Amino acid sequence: MAAKVLDSFALLAYFRDEPGGETVEALLVSAGRKDQPLHMTDVNTLRSNIRL
Numbered sequence: 001m002a003a004k005v006l007d008s009f010a011l012l013a014y015f016r017d018e019p020g021g022e023t024v025e026a027l028l029v030s031a032g033r034k035d036q037p038l039h040m041t042d043v044n045t046l047r048s049n050i051r052l
Contacts, residue, residue: 004031005039008047 004027014024031038 003037003039005041007040008045011040 006024006027010020010024013019013021014028015021027038030036
């Protein structure tokens with residue numbers, strides 16, 4: 001299975017309960033259950049933290 005990569009907008013949609021947030025939530029739950037990590041670059045992580 002191909003690795004999944006999140007960007008800052010996906011994470012913000014999840015935290016802000018915006019359209020697409022439920023898709024991100026499903027990815028997070030699936031990753032936790034199957035021990036399949038989701039990836040995110042350092043830059044996108046920082047951008048998410050600044051915008052929250």
